[in-house]
Amino acid sequence: MPNPLIDSLLKAVAASPHDVPLRLHLADLLLAEGRSGEAIAQAAYALQTDPTSAEAQALMARALGGSPSAQAAPDAPTDTPAEPAPRRAFPAPDAAATDDPASAPTPAVEPQDADDWDRAAADLLDAAASGRGTGGIAEPLRDGEEPAPADEVWDVEEPKVTLADVGGLQDVKDRLEVSFLAPLRNPELRSMYGKSLRGGLLLYGPPGCGKTFIARAVAGEMGARFINVTLTDVLDMYVGNSEANLHGIFEIARGRTPCVIFLDEIDAIGQKRSQTRHSATRGVVNQLLQELDGIGSDNEGVYVLAATNTPWDIDPALRRPGRLDRTVLVLPPDEAARLAILGHGFADRPTQGLDLARVAKQTDGYTGADLAHLCESAAEAAMMASIRTGSPQPITQRDVQAALKDVRPSAGPWFETARNVVEYADRSGEYDALRDYMQRRRLL
Ligand SMILES: Nc1ncnc2c1ncn2[C@@H]1O[C@H](COP(=O)(O)OP(=O)(O)OP(=O)(O)O)[C@@H](O)[C@H]1O
C-alpha cells in the first residue's frame, strides 16, 4: 500500500543523503510497514554516515532480529551484517553514497535504546495518521530549507462560543472573571489597583470536562482571537526547530492582539526537567519561560491559558509567579450542569418526550465529553430506526436509556492517579480543591 509519508521521506532522503535522523525516521516507518529489507538498507546507510549513532544501531538490531517481519537469514550468526537489501529500494543516492550498504560496520547492539526509539516512531505515526491540529504532519526539512512561517501553520480563530455555552463550571467561570475578564473590561481599574494581566492560568482536571471548550469560550467572551496550540505538535513539526516555532506562535499573537494563546497538553513539554532526558524538550521549556516572561517583547494583550491532565508532572519553573501561576480545577459537571450540557446536545436534533432531568440525575460522574457522546449515541439509534422503518423517527427517552448502557463515565482512571498524588505527594496543599472534591465524593 503506498504510504505518502514514506514517499515524501524517500524524496527528502534522496535530497539530503547524509541526514541520519531523517534516514532513521524513514527506516523506522519502513519497518513498521513490514518492509524490513528496505529498513535494513536505510539503517546501513545511516551507520555508514555515523557509525556511532546509538539510534541507528538500535534500529539495525531491530530490523535484523527483533521484529517478526525481519528478513535476516534465520541461520546467519548474529554478528554478521544482513544480506544487502535490493538496490531498487534506494532513493537515487548521490555519488558519495553509492557504496554497498552492506559494507557498513557491524552494529553494536544496544537493545535498551530501542524502546525510546519505538515510542518516538509510534508518536510520529500517530501524528501522521491523525493529522493533528496542523492539517497533517509537516514534511521534514531539506538541507537549507526554511520552515514555513508560523502564521501559515497555526490557525488564528475568532471563536463564536461564549461562557454561556459552557454548562456548569460556575466557580471556574468566577475565577476566570476575576483574574481575566474583569480587569480586561476595566483598564482604568486595572491600572488603579495595579492588577497586571501578566502570567497565565493553568486549567487542569480529568479528560473531557471542558478545558479546551472553556478556553475557547474565554476568547469568544473577550472578543479576542484564539490560537490553539497542542504542544505535541510544536515538538513534532520540525525536529530541532521547536523553539523557533514557539517563538513564532507568540509573535503571531503579539501582532494580533487581543489574543488568547491556549497551550494544550502542556505536560508534553512542561515535565519536570529532571524527568526529561531529551534536551530538545528542555530547550522548549526554556523558550516558553522566555516567552511568558516577555523577554525582549511586549506581551500586552496576549493572554495565556494552558491545560493539562497531569499538573503534578509540570516543571515547577513554569508555575512561578508571573508565569502559569494560577491553577483552576475543571471537574466533571454537577447535576445542573449536566442538564445544561444535555439540553445543548439535543437542541438541534429531533426529539420527543425526553426527560432530561431524569437523565441528568442518572449520569452522576459523567464528564461533559461522555454526555456529548451519549447524545450522539441516542441520535444514532434514532437514525438507524429511521432507516429501518423508512420514516424519520425522533430521539426518544428509550434511545437515551439504551445509550446509557453503552456510554460509561470515563474519568475513573484519572481520579485513581489523582488519589496517589493527593494522598502522598501534595505537601504544599496545592491540590486542596481536588482533595475537597474527592472527599465529598468518597473518592479518597
Ligand atoms: N462544561 C461543558 N459544557 C458543555 N459541553 C462540554 C462541557 N464539558 C465538555 N463538553 C463537551 O465535551 C467536549 C470535550 O471537552 P473538552 O475537549 O473541552 O475537554 P478537555 O477537558 O479539554 O479534555 P482533554 O483533557 O481530553 O483535552 C467538548 O467539545 C464539549 O462538546
Ligand SMILES: [Mg+2]
Ligand atoms: Mg482538551
